[in-house]
Amino acid sequence: MNVLTDLQPEELEFTATCPKGIEGLLAAELRDLGAESVREQPAAVYFTGSLKLAYRCCLWSRLANRILLRLAQIHVSSAEDLYEAVASQPWELHVRPSGKLWLQFSGTNGEIRNSQFGAQKAKDAIVDRLRRQSGTRPSIEKHHPDLTVAFRLHRDKLDIAIDLSGDSLHRRGYRTHIGAAPLKENLAAALLIRSGWPKVAEAGGALLDPMCGSGTILIEAAMMAADMAPGLTRDSFGFERWLNHQSDIWSELREEALQRQGEGLARALPEIRGYDADAKVLFAAEANIARAGVERHVRVSCRPVATFKVPSHREVKTGLVLTNPPYGERLGEQEALRETYFELGRQLKLEFPGWSVGVLTGNPELGYATGLRSHKQYQLYNGSIPSQLLLFQVRTQAETSAIGTMEVRLSPEAEMVANRLRKNLRTTGKWAGRAGVDCYRLYDADLPEYAAAIDLYKSLDGDLYAHLQEYRPPATIEEDKARGRLRDLLRALQSVVEIPRANISIKERRRHSHKAVNKGVGQYQKQADTRPGFLVGEYGAELEVDLWSYLDTGLFLDHRPVRKYLRDISSGKNFLNLFCYTASATVQAALGGCKQSISVDMSRTYQSWAARNYRANGMDPYRHQLVEADCLQWLESAQQNRKRHYDLIFLDPPSFSNSAKMRGVLDIQRDHATLIRQCMRLLAPRGRLVFSNNLRSFKMGEEISSEFEVEKLNLLDKDFQRNPRIHNVWELRNK
Template sequence: MTAKYQFTATCPKGLENLLAEELRALGAAVEREQPAAVLFAGNLELAYRTCLWSRLANRVLLNLGRARVDNAETLYRVVEDIPWEEHISPNGVLWVQFSGTNAEIRNSQFGAQKAKDAIVDRLRKHTGARPDVDKRDPDLSVMLRLHRDHLEIAIDLCGDSLHRRGYRTHIGAAPLKENLAAALLVRSRWPEIAADGGSLLDPMCGSGTFLVEGALMAGDVAPGLLRESFGFERWLNHQSDIWLPLREEAHQRRVDGLAAGLPEIRGYDADAKVLFAAESNIARAGLEKHVRVSCRPVAAFKVPSHRPIKPGLVITNPPYGERLGEQEALRETYAELGRQLKQEFGGWKAAIFTGNPELCHSTNLRSHKQYKLFNGSIPSQLLLFEIHRSTDAKDDAARVAPRLSEEAQMVANRLQKNLRTIGKWAAKNGISCYRLYDADLPEYSAAIDVYQSLEGQTYAHIQEYRAPASIPEQKAKARLSDLVRATRQVLDLPARNISIKERRRHSHKESGSQYQKRSETSPVFWVEEYGARLEINLWDYLDTGLFLDHRPVRKYLRGLVKDKRLLNLFCYTATATVQAALGGCSESASVDLSKTYQSWAQRNFRENKLDPYRHQLIEADCLQWLASAQQNRRGHYDVIFLDPPTFSNSAKMQGVLDIQRDHTTLIRQCMALLRPGGRLLFSNNLRSFKMDPEIEAEFSVENLSSKLLDKDFQRNPKIHNVWEITTG
């Protein structure tokens, strides 16, 4: 009981001073702090108490020795000198972890192997047996750290990391580790607020980590009480007579603490799925009678009104977005949080932990203290606020729609000018989806498309083009941000109605990453084009389901097909087929290899009440389908629409498609499927494309590219090539 030991408690980077304070409160003699660790001395009871009660530590290590190690032989000898037979049974299970290198020991795996050999050889020599080696559930975990030719040897008393309390089996998309959440609560002075009866609220609680950790603190509940076991319980020097009373004391403190009652602790989130995770975690922690969660967006965040509560702490870890599009959408979320705090929480304290502190400017709150920390490997900040009730609505509105910079105002002026021309043209012609801007200002290299849904909502789709190599990445990002802010102001849109695609420039049907899903769940909506109802998704894929430059092509095709048979190859979401069907097409076949696009096309067909027996969707490789159709569909179609990608090497395809190389074969195969007098409408997006002279000699070929180009794409006349080909 009185024997003194040397220990190391590890923790997340940036929490060393908080951990040192916690250890002193537990009775430790703190010797020094070092990056992500605190060295301290004490007896075995202190070590057990630290494992049970530390809210901030990752691990508690019992230090066995420190020695200079120059090479592998010295490493082996130093480790072998430790009396391992005093720590593990020869029939036990051992695990060795090694970190660090030097000039001779260049690989941590080699260091671990050498140390393991030394321990096993020592045990075999002294006991005649050797332990098994397995990282799963070991009886003894040995931790070795080599730094500047000095080897530190320790055993892990915890087993699993202390941040794994045992209550969190359900986690959200971006979980906050329990000990980091506890540290943020300590930094925000929650223990003092709770002791004074103040409340704890989290408006974006996710899986509820702040709520549970806050309740454990307020209820005097040891964070390690829910754990099934600790590493020291199978250590040969473990003393149950010390450990069991400590555990019983913790159980009694929990009973007494919860019986005394907790302050109001509540969490909210707009996502019902993550609230299910929060409820499960709260229940596993035994706190379901003390912590409540409910589904509520940030815009509806208010002080609970079911009973009078004392002002306290609002703490949250809002999403911060990895991509510009996500960040721009989140500005409104942060702005809503700021508005609600000022309007509803005067006299409260607030804490926001974020990996993107710049977003906090949108709250229109001034932090009085900031702490730099890490969320895993992500540099982050905790910002603390004293909330004063806002009475100035104009101030709030200005923060939601910040004044544009001089550069962004220049972009806004151009957008306003385009709205007066292209916007009026679109409205006059009943066009609800159009291109408003296409790199009109060369330094702002992007396209902006406007979509007006059937529900009356307006959306903007911003597609960034690749910036020249001479433009620094940060400058390009700043310009795109200016473009987004100008778009939002000119079109008067909430951030959630703007989709931003940061990418290099593609032709609209090139294969590759542009067809990859961009997020898990995103809103879809319907638009109208010449009476057709078409599904749009601005977020999940780089393309939206509707190629706006082909609007006049679809209209022209619609005029060709009354009472005729249509073949649509590389049909994408089959919007051209929908137009043709509404134009009186007697029957059609639409071919595409993508299951995603075939499903999308099917939804378009259903929405427009197309007969699936007359209008077929065929999931197939168009190249193979065309080749096989030469046998059984010759002379079958009146009109064919051929709109292939510029290049495709899809893993599902047998061959590789290069439209410049292969267009001659494709056109001839299509012409063979046409009835006498039939028409092939051939389109592609290769700017350098040249029609093979043999095709022009063999068939009647008319270039319709300039004719089939609407006003909103006239700045970009090479956006597509369109030919009408007949047998002559």
């Protein structure tokens, strides 16, 4: 007896499952294969047709995960209902009592609250029925079962289906070697279809992947171009051990597919080539390419993104660049990857005018680092990771000249941010121009939900840079929403300020666990992106800034008026700069005419940075000494020499420090009185101490005001006046 006789074999009901985001593509593919009554659902497509159609879908679908044949849909509300519903099915017509069985169960309802419990009940029903009829029961085995049954319970409706696929259809069988972050084969196929590869291939265009990894995109592209059925490389399908398997139909379909494959591989295929900077991963790619049978048509080479160009060995005029670069999860990784994306964009613009480009990324912000504007974006899932396929069209030089600067299309939220940036440019930007200030803060969390600071830097060479630094979002803001707001800020900035994406540095402050933080990390910790710094001008000084390598840039912009004040009062004085950072204040004091100076900081990195600042401004290292030391210990040692010889001292400690190089812990609110007294003992009779800190809750101790002459200074420029508590400055003299 054939169970399909009772199921109207030309109108069987099927479900094709797939990754989220490609349901529409799968529906179109199934229609092309002959499916009827096609209906999309999240991560699935329902359709009707014959068993021959189901076989064809298993063999030819490039997008599906599984093809399920629905046996029944039954109302169940309890465990007893579930057992009876499953036991009522004629399982003896699907699997031998001595065979191997596997079950997949998903979903719950009010009574069946655990899918594992549901699977147990369903298994009992099947084996009990078969045991009652034959005295034998099937074994339960996950690997290579004779029958896989899929159950789905939703709102008291139980779908019972046979999995015709066996192993997931995305496992073609050619990929025995994979890279660190493998792209599933059916997702790679979806990327190719979304990017227009079938039409590009038909027109003879090339397919290039500059970061090909284990070669999945390349192999799928070759299989499409050669008309190769993706199921031909598999060892088996689930239906082959099913009692209702129609071997004659299957043999006919396989023979047809083999004939089409032979004809396809005999043709001259378009250029399909991949590159990767990791030679080791290319060994895996070559093995996979050979196993897929496309080694005559797909080639890979070891080459970094910075040298990516159109192949010269064959006349290739145009085509598609499609790639799935890494996207990173940690700040350091993302900063390093921005350089990779930037290099990719630069090479695309330089070498590939007129080409189409597709980039799949789990961090769309990195996609913007290419400097290209995507005209289409598709939401996809790479496994469980929300991702975007960004499609670009690289414009020719003529097109670029004709259209001029492209405007960035903004969401309503990003447009709101852009309006604020435009307003700030009209006010703060004009002030900076009049004041001769080349580096200033354009935006500082003006809109509370967009909590970040944007600083603009103009180099001595005339290039414009931006430093976008996110403030740590509160725990109530979801991570995805915080990232979306950061992207809005970036897009708004690009639309308002004419600045290349490569000249924008982004520092993200992601939430971390509450584990203890190691000493010595933070502003001193080097990031992964190590592009060189550049010089900027400030009141005649030339100062080095680095927007990429560290959390801080080497120049605190809110201290600008303090540095100018020190310059104005330093003529003829001996100057001491404690916690000097990159010694930009000492540079200004030297240009203001101070006779000699000592600048103390414990960081070797910043001492080296300060030395470069000194050289850039022609400062005499004998008159202006740099001392690598813990300022707390240095001050204690200096107390032994009671000669008061510093006319001007600048004390600018951090709010808190527990560096591994320090003997103790510095808390500025607790320790400021001690620090101030030590400095005052080093002042010449008419000397001045300028004391500065950025602790917004700081309060000067009353005992200091009684011991010394203390004057609060208002030293904030226009770009920081929105939040006057950002910086505290006092001038102190001995009474």
